[in-house]
Amino acid sequence: xxxxxxxxxxxxxxxxxxxxxxxxxxxxxxxxxxxxxxxxxxxxxxxxxxxxxxxxxxxxxxxxxxxxxxxxxxxxxxxxxxxxxxxxxxxxxxxxxxxxxxxxxxxxxxxxxxxxxxxxxxxxxxxxxxxxxxxxxxxxxxxxxxxxxxxxxxxxxxxxxxxxxxxxxxxxxxx
Amino acid sequence: xxxxxxxxxxxxxxxxxxxxxxxxxxxxxxxxxxxxxxxxxxxxxxxxxxxxxxxxxxxxxxxxxxxxxxxxxxxxxxxxxxxxxxxxxxxxxxxxxxxxxxxxxxxxxxxxxxxxxxxxxxxxxxxxxxxxxxxxxxxxxxxxxxxxxxxxxxxxxxxxxxxxxxxxxxxxxxxxxxxxxxxxxxxxxxxxxxxxxxxxxxxxxxxxxxxxxxxxxxxxxxxxxxxxxxxxxxxxxxxxxxxxxxxxxxxxxxxxxxxxxxxxxxxxxxxxxxxxxxxxxxxxxxxxxxxxxxxxxxxxxxxxxxxxxxxxxxxxxxxxx
Numbered sequence: 001x002x003x004x005x006x007x008x009x010x011x012x013x014x015x016x017x018x019x020x021x022x023x024x025x026x027x028x029x030x031x032x033x034x035x036x037x038x039x040x041x042x043x044x045x046x047x048x049x050x051x052x053x054x055x056x057x058x059x060x061x062x063x064x065x066x067x068x069x070x071x072x073x074x075x076x077x078x079x080x081x082x083x084x085x086x087x088x089x090x091x092x093x094x095x096x097x098x099x100x101x102x103x104x105x106x107x108x109x110x111x112x113x114x115x116x117x118x119x120x121x122x123x124x125x126x127x128x129x130x131x132x133x134x135x136x137x138x139x140x141x142x143x144x145x146x147x148x149x150x151x152x153x154x155x156x157x158x159x160x161x162x163x164x165x166x167x168x169x170x171x172x173x174x175x
Numbered sequence: 176x177x178x179x180x181x182x183x184x185x186x187x188x189x190x191x192x193x194x195x196x197x198x199x200x201x202x203x204x205x206x207x208x209x210x211x212x213x214x215x216x217x218x219x220x221x222x223x224x225x226x227x228x229x230x231x232x233x234x235x236x237x238x239x240x241x242x243x244x245x246x247x248x249x250x251x252x253x254x255x256x257x258x259x260x261x262x263x264x265x266x267x268x269x270x271x272x273x274x275x276x277x278x279x280x281x282x283x284x285x286x287x288x289x290x291x292x293x294x295x296x297x298x299x300x301x302x303x304x305x306x307x308x309x310x311x312x313x314x315x316x317x318x319x320x321x322x323x324x325x326x327x328x329x330x331x332x333x334x335x336x337x338x339x340x341x342x343x344x345x346x347x348x349x350x351x352x353x354x355x356x357x358x359x360x361x362x363x364x365x366x367x368x369x370x371x372x373x374x375x376x377x378x379x380x381x382x383x384x385x386x387x388x389x390x391x392x393x394x395x396x397x398x399x400x401x402x403x404x405x406x407x408x409x410x411x412x413x414x415x416x417x418x419x420x421x422x423x424x425x426x427x428x429x430x431x432x433x434x435x436x437x438x439x440x441x442x443x444x445x446x447x448x449x450x451x452x453x454x455x456x457x458x459x460x461x462x463x464x465x466x467x468x469x470x471x472x473x474x475x476x477x478x479x480x481x482x483x484x485x486x487x488x489x490x491x492x493x494x495x496x
Contacts, residue, residue, distance in 0.1 A: 067199065069199075070211040070212070070213040070241075070481070071211070071212060071213070075213060075481075075484055075485060076484060076485065076486060077486060078485060078486055079485055079486050080176070080192075080481075080482050080485035080486075081485070082192050082195060082196060083195070083196050083199040083200075084199070085198070085199060085202065085330075086199070086202060116212065120206065120208040120210070120211075121206065121208075122207070
């Protein structure tokens with residue numbers, strides 16, 4: 001049975017809070033690069049970047065994407081995954097603070113792959129992690145710096161995030 | 176998709192997904208670290224029974240950029256043909272630990288035999304078999320066309336409505352065959368222009384128009400003109416009287432080049448016979464895509480090697496999440 005855990009307004013409030021926490025942690029918006037992990041991390045990164053920018057008097061904050069498909073450790077065990085574009089600043093990410101953005105933090109394997117992918121793109125000063133939902137069950141020593149909502153879940157349950165840019169509507173569902 | 180043997184096996188969705196993956200592989204070339212860890216620990220064997228520099232090098236570069244180990248096996252001068260010795264060679268390579276075998280063979284159908292005989296379990300990529308097929312060449316041609324036409328909005332796009340003219344030695348050309356199937360699948364309309372002696376017999380059953388006069392074929396102002404190499408190594412009969420006559424009737428010379436519409440693409444799979452099927456003016460023009468085709472070949476082959484390394488028999492349409 002599916003239950004809606006977050007509505008559009010809840011998601012928006014969570015992203016606003018994450019945006020302010022990022023500004024606070026970074027002591028301002030300078031040197032921030034937000035990279036979403038496709039598919040749904042990408043629009044989340046764009047939304048958070050827009051909020052950071054709006055809260056900082058319009059300072060532009062780069063929002064892009066980091067595809068991890070070719071860095072996964074389970075390629076031969078799964079059907080073919082189609083890659084997505086990686087979009088990073090043309091000046092590179094060296095010396096920046098990269099905030100990785102994903103929709104759901106679960107095993108931590110995606111983030112492990114993202115850290116590998118990131119090191120092939122450049123050498124940021126620091127890497128942070130922001131997720132809309134942390135549902136637990138980590139398989140790697142990875143934790144998020146910014147969490148929209150902690151959702152305790154059973155391992156076999158399915159937590160899915162729908163976003164207007166991808167799915168036409170904003171909500172978080174468990175089932 | 177476990178093997179890539181023929182472009183006739185590809186659905187439109189599969190073809191577009193391969194081209195989309197190739198777009199992302201092309202992006203890797205612009206990075207400081209031009210390597211992906213995707214095929215680490217896997218072995219790709221280039222099994223080449225026929226001379227090839229660019230295709231073998233391209234596959235080798237593609238495999239290495241995906242961090243695979245590459246073994247090059249070339250049977251130059253060997254009398255290996257279909258049958259027992261192909262079997263022994265392939266089984267030896269599998270015993271060495273090949274995960275993917277890239278095979279080029281002068282016998283049409285040799286890659287099918289390898290893939291379907293049960294001799295080996297590795298995936299097989301056809302890198303050109305006789306006069307039959309050269310699927311990765313067609314994929315890189317389609318990729319090159321799509322990039323030139325659609326630019327940065329190429330992802331997901333097909334080639335609907337484009338007119339492609341393929342000119343010259345059709346009968347010996349696996350490039351023409353593979354392109355015909357793939358470009359037609361992607362929505363393009365293909366015309367062959369060739370002297371009657373260089374057109375295969377069964378052509379009336381293929382989804383293609385055939386014109387026996389180059390100038391007549393150019394009069395409709397095609398979007399793409401693909402010149403084929405005259406394959407002297409496969410010609411055991413006189414297919415045309417003299418090279419000079421061929422160049423005059425079927426070469427993309429200065430006048431024909433200048434008569435093309437300005438945005439028309441000029442393609443050639445290489446190596447070019449300058450002055451025979453293509454003039455230097457055409458080959459060196461901004462409309463020519465010859466070097467792009469080579470560069471794109473690596474990206475497309477990376478996409479193919481990656482796609483064949485996913486769970487075999489899986490639907491290529493598997494979603495990314």
